[in-house]
Amino acid sequence: MGQPTHGHGGHDAGHEGGHGSLKSYVIGFILSIVLTIIPLVVVMNDMMGKTGTIVLILIMAVLQFAVQLWFFMHLKEGENAKWNISALLFAILILFLVVVGSIWIMNYNMVAH
Template sequence: MSDLHTTSSGESHGSVSSYIIGFVLAVILTVLAFAVVATHSLSPSGTVLAISALALVQVLVHLHYFLHMGGGSEQRWNNICFVFTVGFVAIFIIGTLFIMNNTALHMMSR
């Protein structure tokens, strides 16, 4: 049985087992993040680092298993659009923080 199903328009969708694997991985990563916080087993900076790492892995799991983004040539446009969107959001957030900080500095000087 193939891991991907292809529709008549050429779009690929994951199989049920692929979705189950993604769901189980997402649940495990979420439980691990809650466990790190609930047990207080790490220092505050270690907790932030561990949660950040778990969040990054969680994003990668969602991209692969639910959004079907991979390294194949058929995914090129999806990947380009995703990179463009991430870049745009990063510029938007960094620009907003810069403008708000600059505004706050100028308001304090008066």
């Protein structure tokens, strides 16, 4: 009878272990904002050429993806952290191979014709 029966009762004590801390969320949020503002400022002020802008946007997108996984999706935490990271790296490798292979095939077909 002494323990609360509502859903949030016993979660405060283990908050650090299972989920990110407030500090972790704030750092992730600030990094997300910065990684969004940088390409926005570059595009709005026409600070780079077309190729440079595209490369910058792609780099910021990859970094944003990493920040989201690290700070908000808790990829590094839990009992299966090594397997989660390994599976993610494998998926990124497959994605990279599909994209690069597709570009290579399209480029080959454009040059051949």
